[in-house]
Amino acid sequence: MKVFKKALMVSLIASAVSGNVMAGDEDITLLGLDNNGNEIEMPVKSKRFKKRVNKILKAYLGEAIPALDRAIRSDSKLKLREVDLGVSVKMGFEVPEVFDASVEPGIYVKLGN
Amino acid sequence: MKLKNILAIGTLNLSLIGSVFAGTLNPAWHLLPEDKGYTASIEKAASSDNLESIESFLDIYTGTHHDILEEQASYSTDKGDGWKVKRVRTWLGLGASGKIGVVGFGGGKTVKVDWEPKKTAKSNEIVEEDTADVVLNEYTEKSDLDAQIEPIIKNLVKSGKVKNEAELRKNLKAKAVEFHEYTKGMYSVGDSVWYAKKLRLDLTISASGKIKTFVVKVGGDVRVRLEWVRLASKSKDKARADKKSIIARSTSKLITKLSQDLTAATSSVSGKYGFDLSEVKLCLGMTAEGKVVVASVKGGINPCVYFGRQRITKSDKASYAIGNDDTFPMAKENSEGLFEYASKNKIAYEKGSKESIFKVDRKKFRRGIQKAYKFGMKFAKKVTKKRYAKKKWGIKVVKPSYSLSVSGSVGVAKLSGKAELELVFKNLAM
Numbered sequence: 001m002k003v004f005k006k007a008l009m010v011s012l013i014a015s016a017v018s019g020n021v022m023a024g025d026e027d028i029t030l031l032g033l034d035n036n037g038n039e040i041e042m043p044v045k046s047k048r049f050k051k052r053v054n055k056i057l058k059a060y061l062g063e064a065i066p067a068l069d070r071a072i073r074s075d076s077k078l079k080l081r082e083v084d085l086g087v088s089v090k091m092g093f094e095v096p097e098v099f100d101a102s103v104e105p106g107i108y109v110k111l112g113n
Numbered sequence: 114m115k116l117k118n119i120l121a122i123g124t125l126n127l128s129l130i131g132s133v134f135a136g137t138l139n140p141a142w143h144l145l146p147e148d149k150g151y152t153a154s155i156e157k158a159a160s161s162d163n164l165e166s167i168e169s170f171l172d173i174y175t176g177t178h179h180d181i182l183e184e185q186a187s188y189s190t191d192k193g194d195g196w197k198v199k200r201v202r203t204w205l206g207l208g209a210s211g212k213i214g215v216v217g218f219g220g221g222k223t224v225k226v227d228w229e230p231k232k233t234a235k236s237n238e239i240v241e242e243d244t245a246d247v248v249l250n251e252y253t254e255k256s257d258l259d260a261q262i263e264p265i266i267k268n269l270v271k272s273g274k275v276k277n278e279a280e281l282r283k284n285l286k287a288k289a290v291e292f293h294e295y296t297k298g299m300y301s302v303g304d305s306v307w308y309a310k311k312l313r314l315d316l317t318i319s320a321s322g323k324i325k326t327f328v329v330k331v332g333g334d335v336r337v338r339l340e341w342v343r344l345a346s347k348s349k350d351k352a353r354a355d356k357k358s359i360i361a362r363s364t365s366k367l368i369t370k371l372s373q374d375l376t377a378a379t380s381s382v383s384g385k386y387g388f389d390l391s392e393v394k395l396c397l398g399m400t401a402e403g404k405v406v407v408a409s410v411k412g413g414i415n416p417c418v419y420f421g422r423q424r425i426t427k428s429d430k431a432s433y434a435i436g437n438d439d440t441f442p443m444a445k446e447n448s449e450g451l452f453e454y455a456s457k458n459k460i461a462y463e464k465g466s467k468e469s470i471f472k473v474d475r476k477k478f479r480r481g482i483q484k485a486y487k488f489g490m491k492f493a494k495k496v497t498k499k500r501y502a503k504k505k506w507g508i509k510v511v512k513p514s515y516s517l518s519v520s521g522s523v524g525v526a527k528l529s530g531k532a533e534l535e536l537v538f539k540n541l542a543m
Contacts, residue, residue, distance in 0.1 A: 026173045029136055031206045031214035031528055039208050039528060046177045053181050061189055061196045082199075088217055106217035110200035 030091055032103030042103050044091050052089050053107065060085060065111055083111045136170035138211040142488055143525045145518040147454040156522065159484055164491050167213050171495045174215065175508075178203060182228060182506040201228040201506075206528040220528045224492060227510040231543060245313070245340035247289065249296055252344070258289050265337060269318070274335045280322030288316055288324060289339060291360070295397065295405065295416055296341040298364025305432060307375035307393065309368045310421035312341040324414070339416075359403040367405050368418065370441045371395060373433040374475055375420055378482035380433075386494040388511065390486060392537035393420040398444045398468075406442040406470055407517065409531035440472035443533070445519060460519050477521025485523045489513045489538045497540065511538045 027043035034040055069080040088104040141158035144151045164171070182201065189197040206216035207223040216222065247261045266282050269275040292314050299309045316337045317325040325334060375393055382390075396417040398408025408415050440461075445451060446468055455462050461472040493511045501507070514526035517533040526532035 028173050028177055029170060029212065029214035031208055031212070031216050031220075033220045033528065037529060041208060041212060041214060046173055050177055050181050050184075054184050057181075057185050057198065058188055061185070061198070065196050083196075086218065104217040105215040106204065108200075108202035109198055111196050112199045113196045 030103045030105050032105075040103050042091065049089075049091065049105075052091065053087075056087055056089060057109065060087075060109075061111065069113075081112060085109045085111060136167050136213050138164070138207060138213055138525065139166050140211055143207060143211055143527060145516060145524045146458075146520045146522055147451055147518060148524075149450075159487070164488075164495055168495060170213055171492075174205070175496050175498075175501065178228065179501060179504050179506060183504065186230065186505050199229070202226065203228070207525060208528055216528060221526050221530050221532060222514055223526050223528070224514070225510075225512040226496065226508055227512075228506050229509045229543060230505060231507045232505075245338045247337070247339040249293065249339070249341040250344045253293070253296070253341075255290060255293055258286070258293060262286060262289055269335060274320065275318060275322050276320050277322040281318065282322075284322060284324050285316070285318070285337065288314070291399075292339050292341070292416060294358050294360040295364050297358070297361035298366075298405070299341065299343070299368060299418070300365060305369075305372035305376040306379070306423055307372050307420045308343075308423060309372065309418050310343050311419035312416050313419065314339040314416040360399065360405060363403070363405040364397070367397070367407070367441060370438065370475065371407075371418075372420065373435075374441075374479050375482060377433040378479040379486065382483065382486050386490055387497065387541050388490060388493040388538040389541055390489070390536060391422065391539040393482075394418070394535040394537070395420070396533055400442075400444075400465070400470060404442065404470075406444045407473070407533055408444040408468075409516075409533050410514075435475050439475050441475060441478070442470045443473045443517060443519065444468045444470055446531075451519065455519055458520065462519070471519040473517070473519060474521045478517075479521075481515075481517065481521050481523040485513070485515050485534065485536055488515075488525060489536050493538050493540075507540065507543050509540050509543045511540075512536065513538075 025045050025047045028046045028049050030042045030044055030049075032040045032042075065080070065083055068083075072078055072080050085108070087107045087109060089107065090104050139158060139162045140150070141155050141162055144155055146156070178201075182198070185198045189195055203226050204216050204222045205213055205224045205226065206220060207213055213223070246265055247258070249258075262282075262285055266275075266278065266285065269281065270278045275281045292312075296312055299312055316339070318335045318337060319325050320334075379390060394417050396408050396410045396415055398406050398415045400406060410417065444465075447465070452462070452464070452469075454460075455471060460474070463470045489511060492513060493508075496508055496511070512535055514532040515523040515534040515536070516526050516530055517523055523534060
């Protein structure tokens with residue numbers, strides 16, 4: 001009976017994982033270091049990762065950078081042409097009350113118009 | 114259900130889980146001969162390993178980033194005159210056990226990956242995050258440095274980023290003068306395909322005007338970049354070489370050896386998978402006596418030399434023959450394990466208080482470069498599969514980093530480790 005329970009558990013986990021794979025929502029591994037220099041490893045769903053990165057980039061493309069450009073132009077004849085941006089994407093565990101940890105994968109972005 | 118069937122389902126599903134969570138690099142690529150767990154057979158495994166163990170991770174990483182960039186491209190087009198994402202750089206790191214993952218700004222980078230839109234990427238420019246603050250060339254005299262440094266000091270003090278002007282001036286000028294001495298030795302003699310084309314020093318400065326010895330984090334400290342760039346033809350090197358100071362003399366000697374070793378190591382390898390090795394970066398350090406050695410990347414303390422390739426395909430074998438001078442010096446942090454390994458393998462070293470200088474076998478270093486080349490090419494192949502051919506974005510540059518063993522071998526750099534070597538592979542189609 002114990003063996004059956006274990007096999008059932010493994011099956012359920014694997015089914016969940018395979019379901020994600022079929023749906024194109026595989027885990028992408030994020031790595032980081034905590035304040036003490038210890039390694040943190042965190043798998044996150046690729047869909048969640050994509051959503052988070054796209055949200056940040058859209059906020060910069062649609063609002064933050066154009067607003068900065070307007071502010072510069074109102075003060076001088078200069079126009080903003082390019083912006084280099086270092087983006088940290090904070091990704092925490094989905095159950096933060098259980099695991100208090102986060103990693104921040106970074107992306108360097110060159111924006112232009 | 115019979116026990117046999119239950120076990121079969123379990124095994125099937127376990128293998129499925131294994132394939133999904135795979136992403137641990139074969140130790141053949143990252144273990145150094147002085148590391149625990151290393152065996153002679155491990156090194157050989159690298160030649161036959163095709164990165165299968167991290168293939169599923171790389172597929173997910175590449176697919177995810179293609180999706181992100183496609184969405185950004187369509188978003189900026191919809192906006193008409195809006196802003197567009199022109200370049201993106203992401204980083205991959207390797208955990209102590211060899212687990213690979215996407216990493217952020219802190220910690221060591223295993224591979225830097227630069228993405229660009231395919232239509233606009235037809236240029237030879239390598240992506241740089243920042244430009245230099247102080248630019249030197251062959252004609253820069255020590256007296257010219259002040260003209261570039263003073264405005265930087267004034268700006269940093271005026272902006273409030275640095276409070277102690279006197280301390281900043283003293284430290285920045287001392288580092289700039291030292292950097293200038295290194296540049297005098299950047300002239301490698303001989304007919305090597307690889308030559309020193311750039312020297313860079315990134316200084317991290319605190320609010321009190323002190324030069325810090327660790328990598329800058331996002332926000333906080335200030336970074337000042339000093340850069341020497343070769344302007345004139347390499348053929349005039351011999352006449353120009355300045356050998357007055359110990360720093361200049363030992364830099365020249367080291368650069369000559371490294372140019373020869375890179376030329377010899379890459380003479381038998383050619384561009385594969387649509388990528389070409391276009392640049393090699395090695396970082397330098399200095400002993401208490403002023404002798405220049407190969408050292409690991411440490412933000413705000415040591416310069417890095419960038420080797421470029423001349424437009425000649427082959428050079429005479431005699432020009433890169435090792436001869437009697439068959440080692441080059443490299444600094445490594447003191448560790449009893451390292452001393453034990455070096456003694457056992459008859460690798461000579463001079464013990465220092467924090468770091469020691471090891472004599473690295475150039476013949477083995479040449480093989481190490483070939484191993485590093487193989488890893489880079491295999492990685493490039495995995496992230497530029499045919500299935501991405503119709504995507505609007507592509508990977509333009511792949512930059513793997515490596516730790517250098519005192520034996521001369523190399524291992525892919527880890528998140529919490531230190532790297533001495535970086536190879537730059539450029540996509541020939543972009």
